[in-house]
Amino acid sequence: MNTKSKQQTKQFSLRNTLSAAVILVVIFISGCKPNDNEPPKGAYETGVFITNEGPFGSGTGTVSFYNRATGEVSNNIFEIVNNRPLGNVVQSMEVHNGKAYIVVNNAAKVEVVNAGDFVSAGVIDNVGVPRFFLGIDDNKGYVSDWNSGIKVINLSNNLVSATIATGGTGAEQMAKSGNEVFVANLGGFGLDSTVAVINSLNNTLVSTINVGHRPQSLVTDANGKLWVLCSGNQDWLNPANDTPGKLVRINTSTKAVELTLTFPSASDHPLSLTTNAAKNKLYYSLNGAVYETGISATSLPSVPVINRAFYNIGIDPETGYLFGTDALDFVQNGYVLRYNISTGSAVDSFQVGVIPGGFYFK
Amino acid sequence: MEESRLENFSAGLSSIKIESSKIKNSRLLNLSEIISENSPVFMKTYGQGSLATVSIRGTGAAHAGLFWNGININTPNLGLSDFALLPAALLGDVEIQQGSSAALYGSGVIGGAVHLISKPVFIKASDISVSMLGGSFGLLDGSLLALFSNEQWYVRGAAFYRSCENNFPYINTAKFNKPEEKLVSADYYGYGATAEAHRYFRKNYIVSFHAWHSYMHRNLPPAMTGADNGEQQSDSSFRFLAEAKKIFPKSSLKARVAWLNEHQRYENKTIALINKPNTQGIVSEAEFAGELFAKIKMNAGINYTFYAANIQEYLKQRTRNQGAVFLSLLRNFDKLKWKTVLNLRQELTEGYRVPFTPSLGAEGNLWKIVSARANVSRSFRVPTLNDIFWQPGGNPDLKPESGWNAETGLFLSQSDSAKVFTPSASVSVFSSWIDNWIVWQPTTFSYWQPLNLQKVWARGLEASSELKFRKNKTESRIQIFYSYTLSTIEETSALLQASLGKQLIYVPQHNLNGILAFRWKNISLTYMQIFTGKRYTTSDNNSSLPSFTIGNTVLNYDLRLNKITVSAGVRVNNIWNTNYQAIAYRPMPGRNFSFSIIIHYSQPNQQTNN
Numbered sequence: 001m002n003t004k005s006k007q008q009t010k011q012f013s014l015r016n017t018l019s020a021a022v023i024l025v026v027i028f029i030s031g032c033k034p035n036d037n038e039p040p041k042g043a044y045e046t047g048v049f050i051t052n053e054g055p056f057g058s059g060t061g062t063v064s065f066y067n068r069a070t071g072e073v074s075n076n077i078f079e080i081v082n083n084r085p086l087g088n089v090v091q092s093m094e095v096h097n098g099k100a101y102i103v104v105n106n107a108a109k110v111e112v113v114n115a116g117d118f119v120s121a122g123v124i125d126n127v128g129v130p131r132f133f134l135g136i137d138d139n140k141g142y143v144s145d146w147n148s149g150i151k152v153i154n155l156s157n158n159l160v161s162a163t164i165a166t167g168g169t170g171a172e173q174m175a176k177s178g179n180e181v182f183v184a185n186l187g188g189f190g191l192d193s194t195v196a197v198i199n200s201l202n203n204t205l206v207s208t209i210n211v212g213h214r215p216q217s218l219v220t221d222a223n224g225k226l227w228v229l230c231s232g233n234q235d236w237l238n239p240a241n242d243t244p245g246k247l248v249r250i251n252t253s254t255k256a257v258e259l260t261l262t263f264p265s266a267s268d269h270p271l272s273l274t275t276n277a278a279k280n281k282l283y284y285s286l287n288g289a290v291y292e293t294g295i296s297a298t299s300l301p302s303v304p305v306i307n308r309a310f311y312n313i314g315i316d317p318e319t320g321y322l323f324g325t326d327a328l329d330f331v332q333n334g335y336v337l338r339y340n341i342s343t344g345s346a347v348d349s350f351q352v353g354v355i356p357g358g359f360y361f362k
Numbered sequence: 363m364e365e366s367r368l369e370n371f372s373a374g375l376s377s378i379k380i381e382s383s384k385i386k387n388s389r390l391l392n393l394s395e396i397i398s399e400n401s402p403v404f405m406k407t408y409g410q411g412s413l414a415t416v417s418i419r420g421t422g423a424a425h426a427g428l429f430w431n432g433i434n435i436n437t438p439n440l441g442l443s444d445f446a447l448l449p450a451a452l453l454g455d456v457e458i459q460q461g462s463s464a465a466l467y468g469s470g471v472i473g474g475a476v477h478l479i480s481k482p483v484f485i486k487a488s489d490i491s492v493s494m495l496g497g498s499f500g501l502l503d504g505s506l507l508a509l510f511s512n513e514q515w516y517v518r519g520a521a522f523y524r525s526c527e528n529n530f531p532y533i534n535t536a537k538f539n540k541p542e543e544k545l546v547s548a549d550y551y552g553y554g555a556t557a558e559a560h561r562y563f564r565k566n567y568i569v570s571f572h573a574w575h576s577y578m579h580r581n582l583p584p585a586m587t588g589a590d591n592g593e594q595q596s597d598s599s600f601r602f603l604a605e606a607k608k609i610f611p612k613s614s615l616k617a618r619v620a621w622l623n624e625h626q627r628y629e630n631k632t633i634a635l636i637n638k639p640n641t642q643g644i645v646s647e648a649e650f651a652g653e654l655f656a657k658i659k660m661n662a663g664i665n666y667t668f669y670a671a672n673i674q675e676y677l678k679q680r681t682r683n684q685g686a687v688f689l690s691l692l693r694n695f696d697k698l699k700w701k702t703v704l705n706l707r708q709e710l711t712e713g714y715r716v717p718f719t720p721s722l723g724a725e726g727n728l729w730k731i732v733s734a735r736a737n738v739s740r741s742f743r744v745p746t747l748n749d750i751f752w753q754p755g756g757n758p759d760l761k762p763e764s765g766w767n768a769e770t771g772l773f774l775s776q777s778d779s780a781k782v783f784t785p786s787a788s789v790s791v792f793s794s795w796i797d798n799w800i801v802w803q804p805t806t807f808s809y810w811q812p813l814n815l816q817k818v819w820a821r822g823l824e825a826s827s828e829l830k831f832r833k834n835k836t837e838s839r840i841q842i843f844y845s846y847t848l849s850t851i852e853e854t855s856a857l858l859q860a861s862l863g864k865q866l867i868y869v870p871q872h873n874l875n876g877i878l879a880f881r882w883k884n885i886s887l888t889y890m891q892i893f894t895g896k897r898y899t900t901s902d903n904n905s906s907l908p909s910f911t912i913g914n915t916v917l918n919y920d921l922r923l924n925k926i927t928v929s930a931g932v933r934v935n936n937i938w939n940t941n942y943q944a945i946a947y948r949p950m951p952g953r954n955f956s957f958s959i960i961i962h963y964s965q966p967n968q969q970t971n972n
Contacts (some may be wrong), residue, residue: 055899058408058585058946060536085536088588088947108589123538129632147632189633236754236809237677271808311804329858330804331867332902354900 042116044077048316048323049360050336051090051102052353061090062353063102063118066336068318073350075333078102078111081118086111092358096135097155100360103130103143110143112158115362122158127151129188134174134181136200142181144171146188149196150181152203166196167208175218175226177252180206182226184215195228197255209255212246212262217273221295222280225258226250229273229284232263245270245286247293247300261300272310277317283341285313290322292341306344310337314359321347325356367432367466368459368477370651371661371690373703374723374737376771376790376824377459378843385450387918387931389493389505389522390956393453394445397476399890399914401458402824402845402873405445407944410499410951411528411550411580414446419460419792420820420849420869421473425743427463429477431572431603433620433645434467438669438682441470441746447578447597451493451505451522452556454480460824461792462741462767465705465721468665468686472741472765472796473820482516482560482570489964497933497956500527500549516560525551528583532949533941536586545583545949547590552578566609574601586947592631599624613652620645639673641747659692669747676751684711684744699733700726711744717764728772736770741796745812749800754809761814765796771824787827794820795852803855817853818866822846841877851901860902868945870895872909884920889913899946910942929960 047067054061062076063086078086087107094101100115101124110124110133128147135141141153142164149166153159170188174181181200185192185208194208195215212230219227228248235241244266249259263270263286270286282293289304290313310324311334322339334356338347378401385396394405394414406423407414415423424441427434436443457477464471488510495503505522528548533540554576561569575598582593605618622643629636649663665686672679688707695701702724709716721739728734743763750756771790798814805811828841849866851858865871872895879888893911918931932955939953 054587055946058587058948059899060587060947082538084538084540085587085947087536088585106584106588106591120538189635234754237674269808326857327804329801329861329901332858332860332900333904354905 043074044118044362045116046362049093049100049362050323050325050352050356051093051358051360052334053089053091053105053355053357054086055331055354056089058088059354060085060087061104061355062086063090063093064336064352064356066350068316071348071350073352075351075353077118078113078120082113082120090358091130092132093360094133094135095360095362096133096141097138099155101133101135101141103133105130110153124153124158124160126160127153131172132174134176136176136181140200142174142198142200144174144183146170146172146186150174150183150198150203162203164198164203164205166198167205168192168194168196171196172215173217175220176200177220177224177226180252182218182228182250182252184218184228186216187214191233193230195226195250207255209250209257211248211250211257212260213243215248216271217284219273219275219282220252220279221275221282222278223295224252225295226252227273227275227282227295229270231269231271232266234269242266244268247273247282247284259298261298263300272313274313274315276315276320283313283315283322285310290324290339305341306339308337311355312357312359314361315341316361318361323359325352327355327357330355367649367661367690368429368457368463368479370659371692371703371705372459372463372466372723373692373701373725374735374769375459375461375463376735376769376773376788377457378826380456380458382454382456385453385456386491387929387958387960388916388933389449389451389960390495390497390501390503390933390958391450392446393448393450393456393476393478396450396453396456397445397458398892399875400456400877402826402843402875403458403460403474404868404870404873404894405944406868407446408948409528409545409548409583409944410530411446411526411548412582412948413444415442416445416476417869418458418474419794420822420847420866421794421796421818422866424470424746425472425796427467427471427475429467429475430574430601431479432477432618432647433601433603433622434470435599435601435622436470437624438641438643439639439671439673439747441743444597445476447552447576447599448478449505449522449524449552449554449576451507452520452554452574452576453478460790461737461769462739462765462794463721464741465707465719465739466688466690468707468709468719469684469711469716469742469744469762472743472763472767472794480518480558480572482511482558482562482568484511484513484516484560484562486512487964487966489962491960491962493958493960495956495958498954499530499951500525501956502526514562516562517558519555519557521553521555523551523553525549530949530951530954532952534586534949536947547581547592547594548583550578550580552576568605568607568609570603570605570607572601572603572605574599586949588947591633593629595626595628597624597626610652613650615648615650617648618646637674639671641669641671641673643670644668654691657694657696659694661688661690661692663688671747671751673747673751675753676747676756677753680747680751682712682747684709686710695726698726700724705739709742709744711762713758714744714762716744716762717742731774731776733773733775734771735773735790736768738768739766741765741767741794743800745800749812755802755805755811757812760800760812761798763796763798763800763814765794767792767794769793782831782833784830784832785828787825789823789825791823792821796820813855815854815858816851818849819852820847820849822848835883837881839877839879841875841879843873843875845873847871847873858901864901864903865898867899867901868897870897870909872896884922886916886918886920888916888918890915894944907943907946910940911938912940912942913937925963925965927960927962927964929958929962931958931960932956933958 050064087104089106091105112122128145150164152162168185170186172186183196213233214231232245288309290306503524579596603620686709723737725735769792773788799816874893
């Protein structure tokens with residue numbers, strides 16, 4: 001809700017007016033600095049941003065910032081700088097051309113801030129059920145939207161200029177390869193099994209590629225290939241409809257599926273495909289563990305590199321550490337844990353906001 | 363011989379009675395608002411007309427029973443009730459009973475219970491009233507009440523219709539520049555009717571029949587931080603209760619059967635989701651009350667309850683059979699003006715080992731007008747049908763929650779109402795432990811599952827006082843309620859250590875209410891102030907919502923024309939225009955008004971109010 005320090009001040013002042021008065025006196029004595037809370041310019045130049053979804057229903061999401069050099073964590077940086085909450089369910093964040101685009105799912109908006117100091121620089125509305133942002137060029141960005149496909153954003157005025165249907169439902173993650181954008185058609189609240197190919201020069205759908213049920217995350221590798229992680233179908237009402245996850249490699253030139261690795265069990269539903277800085281190794285979460293596989297592997301690994309469940313994972317390209325989030329009970333501040341992948345052991349952890357679910361490594 | 367278990371076979375618990383006469387000019391209100399104004403109990407409300415659940419003594423919504431003439435009407439799928447669905451027009455007396463009475467009423471009555479009671483009186487009378495009400499934000503409400511009774515019959519009916527645009531302005535603190543906005547998609551409408559008939563036969567037979575139907579359709583507004591998802595919900599309830607009673611000189615025998623049906627339709631347009639949970643319950647009960655020995659009265663009974671739920675996520679129709687045997691023993695020490703009650707109950711629920719539930723209570727006079735009370739009781743809560751059957755996550759291995767509750771208190775009361783000043787006061791302290799508290803937790807498989815995760819210790823203090831002044835044509839009343847509640851997590855999973863020792867979310871530590879009522883001849887003025895303390899919104903207590911104080915006031919004028927009284931009322935809610943949120947980012951209306959006219963015919967003339 002508020003920053004912790006601000007919150008504590010607030011709590012005190014509410015407990016009784018006497019202590020509030022004391023605090024006020026202290027503030028006056030110490031000299032009122034109106035911009036005390038505002039960080040110096042460029043406080044967020046390099047580091048790791050963590051998006052925290054926030055409590056479901058009525059809460060607000062937040063963004064935390066982890067300073068690699070000092071190990072310091074600043075929570076709720078958007079509200080500290082801009083004096084208002086971000087909104088309900090902060091889904092993801094992307095930095096493009098010096099601006100950070102924070103996708104606020106249930107508030108149907110993308111908040112735009114200067115990436116260096118997090119000062120609000122606008123808001124993109126009318127984006128349906130937004131999931132992810134992808135910068136295309138200086139003037140153009142894409143926002144995936146479960147309702148309509150891709151919203152094309154004019155970055156000079158932050159308005160939606162066009163909508164691209166993706167030939168499927170529930171547009172989720174996007175990856176750019178040359179002038180083409182690959183979009184995972186997750187299915188939203190339903191079921192889909194395609195990846196859309198969009199020509200970003202003229203904003204048109206080129207084709208769709210059949211992969212597996214519920215393509216959830218995708219990355220490009222060192223060879224320019226596209227890897228798509230399909231979670232597989234999970235039908236709670238009829239488990240007989242369950243299908244196993246798949247890891248699929250696509251040739252970005254021919255759009256052909258070159259390799260399909262199917263997980264052994266219909267109850268295997270992997271998530272969170274990510275890659276290291278060299279883009280020669282892939283990581284994903286499955287059944288409460290993290291697995292690693294090389295980009296030339298022809299079978300799936302059977303032994304995990306980290307035996308722990310995370311809400312989401314990311315690899316820091318600077319340090320090579322794996323960042324994993326733990327949302328605990330989803331109604332209190334969660335944690336980010338840093339792991340040394342080669343040893344499989346935790347390096348350290350730090351507290352962030354409620355339901356940490358996404359990273360941006362800057 | 364009176365038969366109500368609540369009234370006769372309970373001792374040592376504290377309760378707040380809100381007689382129907384107190385709320386008869388407040389037909390605008392729903393049960394949630396009635397409780398907020400007349401007790402220190404916290405109602406967790408999502409907004410005017412929106413979902414409102416009760417939290418008694420630091421427990422959750424599923425830890426309070428809601429009883430309609432002795433029948434638990436909490437839904438079997440959730441184990442709780444939405445108090446916004448119960449309008450004043452359909453209610454009789456309301457009694458808020460704090461503290462566990464699981465030994466009397468079974469599963470889920472841990473924090474306390476709210477009883478909706480209608481009592482027949484077999485005297486010749488007729489009473490008809492029509493009310494019309496209009497208010498801010500497009501509020502329209504009409505209701506009709508009719509009562510006819512004589513030595514054999516007591517027949518009462520009530521009906522209401524209400525609609526509200528509910529598009530009040532508020533400051534959206536979650537948006538850039540904090541604009542003033544109007545709440546969207548918050549309109550609602552509803553209607554309902556109740557009927558009851560009681561027939562007193564010679565040879566002391568009484569046969570009673572109660573029926574209830576209510577319907578409410580609500581659009582669900584987004585939180586300040588969210589966007590409109592086109593959410594809407596409609597709730598339809600049918601309740602029937604038939605009862606037969608035979609009164610002997612020193613005993614009584616009673617049998618009753620109730621049928622309950624709740625149907626809900628929820629839709630979220632954004633995610634194209636429609637849910638239509640439908641539940642039914644049949645509750646049957648037989649009770650015998652009588653004198654066991656010279657000074658010991660007893661009440662013994664059996665209960666059989668059947669629930670069926672048709673909910674898509676349960677995969678198929680799920681049912682539950684449960685039964686109970688119960689025995690209460692009352693010993694009166696007349697000379698000492700003390701009574702002691704022992705309650706024993708064993709509930710049997712299909713698939714569960716339910717703890718044997720005893721309670722022991724005593725209350726009586728200490729000295730002059732000072733009385734004391736104490737109660738120790740066991741409590742439990744069987745997992746709800748959602749806890750067991752919801753897919754994904756439903757957990758068939760859950761154990762019932764189980765707890766102990768102890769409390770004691772002092773109260774002052776002057777029974778002589780003829781005096782000019784009538785003071786009364788009470789203070790209670792309580793302590794409750796609830797083990798195996800069920801919490802839905804996220805799993806590594808991206809769904810949530812209920813677990814017997816926590817041990818919760820709820821303890822606190824409640825104090826209330828009332829002073830009535832009556833002289834000639836003037837009457838005034840001042841009433842104050844205060845509660846202090848600590849409800850903390852004492853044990854939890856290793857991962858959630860940050861929650862240990864922390865207050866449960868949305869349980870305020872402090873609640874303070876005051877009522878100031880003044881009447882002079884035909885004019886009455888009532889002012890109510892409600893202070894709600896800080897509520898934590900995260901289980902590690904790192905975030906909270908500030909406390910708030912709101913004031914409501916009602917001015918009423920009665921024009922008396924023989925047997926007809928015309929009451930004109932003005933009500934100002936949130937008179938200080940407080941900007942507050944009961945739940946994070948759910949806006950509440952600022953100062954708002956309503957005007958009512960009630961035309962009341964009664965025979966014989968019952969002109970006294972309050």
